[in-house]
Amino acid sequence: MSNSAVTTQRAFRANAAATDPVLEIKNLSVDYGYDDDPTHVLRQVSLTLNRGEVLGLAGESGCGKSTLAYAATRLLPPPGLITGGEVIFTDRSGQQTDILTLNDQQLRATRWQDLAIVFQGAMNSLNPVYRIGRQIADGISAHLPGVTKKEALERAAGMLELVGISADRLRDYPHQLSGGMRQRVMIAMALALDPQVLIMDEPTTALDVVMQRQIVEQIAELRERLGFSVIFITHDVSLLIEIADRIAIMYAGEIVEDASAQDMYRRPRHPYSDALLHSFPPLRGPRRELIGIPGSPPDMSNLPTGCPYRDRCAFAFDACAAITPELVAPAVEGDDPRRSVACLRHDPEAVAAAGFEPQPVPVELSVR
Amino acid sequence: MTVEAAFFEDLEITPDATTPRKGKRRFLFMRNAKALTGLVILGFFFLIAIIGPWIAPYDPNARSSAILQSPSWQHLMGTTHQGQDVMSQLILGTRSVLVVGFVAGTVATVIGVIVGVTAGYIGGFGDESLSALSNVFLVIPQLPLIIIIAGQLPSAGGLTVALVIAATGWAWGARVLRAQTLSLRKRDFVEAARANGESTWRIISAEILPNLTAIIAAGFVGTVGFAVLSQITLSFVGITPTNEWNWGTVLYWAQAQLALQRGAWWWFVPAGLLIALLGMALTLINFGIDEFVNPRLRSVGLNARSMRKRRIRPRIGFTPVVYEAKEDRA
Numbered sequence: 001m002s003n004s005a006v007t008t009q010r011a012f013r014a015n016a017a018a019t020d021p022v023l024e025i026k027n028l029s030v031d032y033g034y035d036d037d038p039t040h041v042l043r044q045v046s047l048t049l050n051r052g053e054v055l056g057l058a059g060e061s062g063c064g065k066s067t068l069a070y071a072a073t074r075l076l077p078p079p080g081l082i083t084g085g086e087v088i089f090t091d092r093s094g095q096q097t098d099i100l101t102l103n104d105q106q107l108r109a110t111r112w113q114d115l116a117i118v119f120q121g122a123m124n125s126l127n128p129v130y131r132i133g134r135q136i137a138d139g140i141s142a143h144l145p146g147v148t149k150k151e152a153l154e155r156a157a158g159m160l161e162l163v164g165i166s167a168d169r170l171r172d173y174p175h176q177l178s179g180g181m182r183q184r185v186m187i188a189m190a191l192a193l194d195p196q197v198l199i200m201d202e203p204t205t206a207l208d209v210v211m212q213r214q215i216v217e218q219i220a221e222l223r224e225r226l227g228f229s230v231i232f233i234t235h236d237v238s239l240l241i242e243i244a245d246r247i248a249i250m251y252a253g254e255i256v257e258d259a260s261a262q263d264m265y266r267r268p269r270h271p272y273s274d275a276l277l278h279s280f281p282p283l284r285g286p287r288r289e290l291i292g293i294p295g296s297p298p299d300m301s302n303l304p305t306g307c308p309y310r311d312r313c314a315f316a317f318d319a320c321a322a323i324t325p326e327l328v329a330p331a332v333e334g335d336d337p338r339r340s341v342a343c344l345r346h347d348p349e350a351v352a353a354a355g356f357e358p359q360p361v362p363v364e365l366s367v368r
Numbered sequence: 369m370t371v372e373a374a375f376f377e378d379l380e381i382t383p384d385a386t387t388p389r390k391g392k393r394r395f396l397f398m399r400n401a402k403a404l405t406g407l408v409i410l411g412f413f414f415l416i417a418i419i420g421p422w423i424a425p426y427d428p429n430a431r432s433s434a435i436l437q438s439p440s441w442q443h444l445m446g447t448t449h450q451g452q453d454v455m456s457q458l459i460l461g462t463r464s465v466l467v468v469g470f471v472a473g474t475v476a477t478v479i480g481v482i483v484g485v486t487a488g489y490i491g492g493f494g495d496e497s498l499s500a501l502s503n504v505f506l507v508i509p510q511l512p513l514i515i516i517i518a519g520q521l522p523s524a525g526g527l528t529v530a531l532v533i534a535a536t537g538w539a540w541g542a543r544v545l546r547a548q549t550l551s552l553r554k555r556d557f558v559e560a561a562r563a564n565g566e567s568t569w570r571i572i573s574a575e576i577l578p579n580l581t582a583i584i585a586a587g588f589v590g591t592v593g594f595a596v597l598s599q600i601t602l603s604f605v606g607i608t609p610t611n612e613w614n615w616g617t618v619l620y621w622a623q624a625q626l627a628l629q630r631g632a633w634w635w636f637v638p639a640g641l642l643i644a645l646l647g648m649a650l651t652l653i654n655f656g657i658d659e660f661v662n663p664r665l666r667s668v669g670l671n672a673r674s675m676r677k678r679r680i681r682p683r684i685g686f687t688p689v690v691y692e693a694k695e696d697r698a
Contacts, residue, residue: 027693029693034671034674034675034680034682035671035674036674043693044693070687071687074685074686074687074689075685075687076687077684077685077687078682078683078684079682080687081680081687081688081690082687082688082689082690083689083690083691083692083693084690084691084692084693085693100689101689104686107686
């Protein structure tokens with residue numbers, strides 16, 4: 001293994017879990033609109049979440065990050081429509097269920113119990129007229145009918161302690177808590193039934209950086225202790241590199257690169273990932289000029305053929321307008337074979353098969 | 369660099385032929401099945417109201433020797449105790465029903481919008497007094513008041529009745545609009561408009577009123593229904609002149625001449641069905657307005673039929689799944 005030198009402790013942990021998927025999204029397609037001309041927001045996206053792993057989902061606004069997470073949990077509001085694919089959930093005993101085929105009742109039972117979500121701007125999700133303890137306990141007693149009210153409240157107190165809020169705040173109303181504490185109450189609520197998958201949709205966007213750090217550390221610590229998997233959605237790539245084991249970059253409704261966090265940070269293979277990583281300043285290392293990404297994402301209702309990124313890409317060539325790139329292993333010697341990238345520079349076979357001249361991988365995208 | 373620029377020009381996206389079709393978008397409201405059904409029924413009534421005098425087979429007042437005949441080819445809806453043709457009475461009565469309904473609906477809606485939006489927007493003493501006024505009108509029992517007012521007036525013909533109904537029926541709409549205006553007034557876009565120095569008139573007409581369209585339209589349709597029913601009730605109890613034909617007058621004579629006891633069903637059943645049909649048309653239009661004005665519901669309302677076929681039931685929290693995507697990826 002030539003990449004052993006770059007395997008950090010975190011990457012190692014991710015690799016160890018790589019054989020045990022807990023949530024497999026296969027060829028998921030999503031449309032917005034019920035008319036005969038819907039917008040295809042996701043086009044056959046596949047993504048695997050392994051047990052105990054923190055998977056970061058990053059990309060610009062409107063690239064489909066939240067849509068992917070909500071579609072996988074069937075939480076997309078109208079006029080969202082799942083038009084195909086599978087979402088296989090594997091529970092701890094190894095039993096597999098396709099979330100897309102569940103009926104309402106099964107879906108309700110699965111939610112919170114198996115999969116829990118912390119929403120974007122979750123701190124406004126608390127009902128201002130009920131005490132927070134009761135709101136946590138409500139969910140517990142809804143899913144576990146045998147639990148008495150007292151037990152549920154005790155459990156709620158335990159959950160609050162877990163996220164670093166003292167148990168005597170149980171009788172507080174939401175307005176008595178700060179924004180960060182409310183966010184942590186939401187996390188406590190999500191974890192109350194010991195779910196196996198936790199989806200966090202920009203849970204820290206409304207908070208200041210100190211609070212962000214606290215919450216991110218809390219999640220990392222809780223993950224160690226409770227062993228759930230996390231899908232962490234954000235457009236803050238630097239935050240992801242801190243917290244995630246693996247990062248998937250999305251662009252225009254497709255995953256363009258999927259690699260371990262360290263690989264993504266040090267050795268991006270897709271031009272978009274590379275550009276994204278160069279759009280925020282690093283804390284250490286030499287000073288360099290920040291480069292933004294020229295242009296703006298394509299209109300999803302009128303996508304061009306070929307690679308959706310090619311108009312903004314510095315490495316586009318003639319084949320990019322004709323062939324839609326698929327996720328393949330990068331064409332760089334010694335790369336982790338598990339990582340994948342959707343770029344024609346890395347896929348000479350597809351380029352040659354379509355009758356174009358394959359182009360070499362540019363230096364910028366083959367850093368070792 | 370020039371090479372690269374030329375290269376990118378080649379990559380220019382050419383918009384394909386699937387840009388939105390203008391003509392198809394123009395009559396969106398008409399594509400809603402519910403609204404269309406309601407409009408067709410209402411259109412039919414309007415047609416009858418306009419051409420009624422020319423198509424009525426008999427003079428509705430003309431007596432004949434064919435007394436209390438059941439429906440036949442000579443008299444499609446039978447005759448009254450004086451040998452008058454029921455169908456002619458109904459056809460000629462349509463105009464009065466629609467005129468009263470729509471005049472009363474329009475006037476009541478205008479009063480309701482003015483009072484409600486003003487009260488909601490200005491607040492303070494103006495709000496208090498306008499609210500008190502509409503509360504008074506809300507608690508007054510409407511029908512007795514209409515009967516008293518109509519009884520005091522020298523002639524209780526069509527327009528008079530319409531105005532009396534409007535004067536008593538605007539308060540409910542004003543109440544609802546005031547509540548909605550109160551909540552809109554505090555929204556950021558209204559505050560921003562105020563900070564920009566937009567005039568009060570412009571804020572109300574351009575920022576607030578468009579948000580109230582659905583409520584105003586629904587209120588209008590509801591008030592028209594209320595006005596039609598009120599007018600028919602007034603005629604039925606004999607407040608309005610009994611020789612001015614409308615559906616209520618027909619029912620008045622049917623009741624006064626014991627049509628039910630005599631088994632003359634053709635005398636009152638058609639009138640009742642027409643009232644129900646008009647009410648249904650107004651309700652369907654109301655549904656259509658609701659689905660059309662709310663942008664979130666619009667897509668649902670427009671595609672209701674194809675969605676039923678595809679078994680899509682849009683709900684929050686349970687995204688429908690259809691297997692329609694082409695599987696062309698490994």
